[in-house]
Amino acid sequence: MTQMNQNDAYVLVLDFGGTKLATAVARIADGELFGYQKVATPASMGAEACLSLILSTAESSLEKSSVPSDMIRGAGISFGGPVSADGSKVVLSMHVRGWENYPLPALVSEHFHLPVRMGNDGNVAALGEWFYGSKAIPDHFMYIQISTGIGGGFILNRKPYTGQGLGAEVGHVKVRFEDAAAYPCACGSYGCIEAVSSGWALARDAKRLFETGSKENIFYRTVKETGECSARTLVVAARDGDPEALSIVRSAFSSFALSLSDVITLLDMEEIAIGGGVAVNSWDLLEPILKEKIPNFLQTNLRGRTKIRLSQLKGTETLLGAAKLLDI
Ligand SMILES: [Zn+2]
Structure with missing residues (x-):
């Protein structure tokens, strides 16, 4: 693992798709990932089971990353489905029942006491490739x-x-x-x-x-x-x-x-x-x-x-x- 520096800023990152959930802690400066976790999505179990898996997997990434909590600036969520224009709600999920107009960012924010932003997976991937993949x-x-x-x-x-x-x-x-x-x-x-x-x-x-x-x-x-x-x-x-x-x-x-x-x-x-x-x-x-x-x-x-x-x-x-x- 690369050395941490006390000036570094980190973000808790979550990628929720129809078949898998991945979480990690990302260093903003160079995009290095720490505490990466990947689990299967219990889509058929519905919204509450998915939320509790998201929270526990993210907690495990935070713990495994060893990044001190005061260096984490917020959380970013990529969602595999349409989200509202302001990113505050899931519009619907093709895979999970009960997520129509679901305020996922607010619930994650409440749990971790962090500011949270969410975007659709295709748009979020574009942002990542643009910033971290372009010369x-x-x-x-x-x-x-x-x-x-x-x-x-x-x-x-x-x-x-x-x-x-x-x-x-x-x-x-x-x-x-x-x-x-x-x-x-x-x-x-x-x-x-x-x-x-x-x-x-x-x-x-x-x-x-x-x-x-x-x-x-x-x-x-x-x-x-x-x-x-x-x-x-x-x-x-x-x-x-x-x-x-x-x-x-x-x-x-x-x-x-x-x-x-x-x-x-x-x-x-x-x-x-x-x-x-x-x-x-x-x-x-x-x-x-x-x-x-x-x-x-x-x-x-x-x-x-x-x-x-x-x-x-x-x-x-x-x-x-x-x-x-x-x-x-
Ligand atoms: Zn089509």
Whole structure:
């Protein structure tokens, strides 16, 4: 562990998602995390059980971090679902019953006697990647995460941007029109980029390919050998030269390039960072497709202006963004 200095400032950080809860104490100056804890979310047990797990896991992070309580300036919460525009309430949770209009920050504040801020996970991760993952902090920035779903957020003029509170839903930009019905999305709409390029969408395509594709190809043999038919299997087979798997992955990533081109056209960001398990595990395939496709989708004077890079924070962007919520 790095030495602590009495001038350092720290923030208790909490990342509550549909399947896991992570907590830690973050040092604001350099984003180092202390006392990291990760537990499964007891979503089916409802709001009160989740609150008591949040409080006890955070207490355990505080204890394990050995950071003195007078050096902790507040707490930041990343919430995996929509939150009110002022960050004071959970709007609803897709995973936990009883959290409609739930004043989570006030309850955490009351327990720890600290000021508390809360944001939606995509927007919070954008804040973390912007501040702690960029070499030179850009004024206009976008973070997009391709994991099971697709989420992300914007920093515009060095501030998070969410419109009236529910904006920056980058996973639900439309990329399919005439055949949109073949791509139903978890959001209730059709043809979204999440329904085409996310981990769950690629897993769906992998299953379709296994059922209908050639029984002679690398993908089919890989599934038979490993017993796994997933986004990962599809990407591995594409990398190994399976033509059908490569065609699906190229199409999904080309659609992703299209969605990025549209936000570049609208917002002219300086930098876009891409994170999440699917992006990290397939960057060698994704990056060349983005470099090939994006310039073709942009008007000439926008080409080459936006730096596109892989996330640098190895999955800690959400916790670090929660630390930065106290300081924006
Ligand atoms: Zn959608």
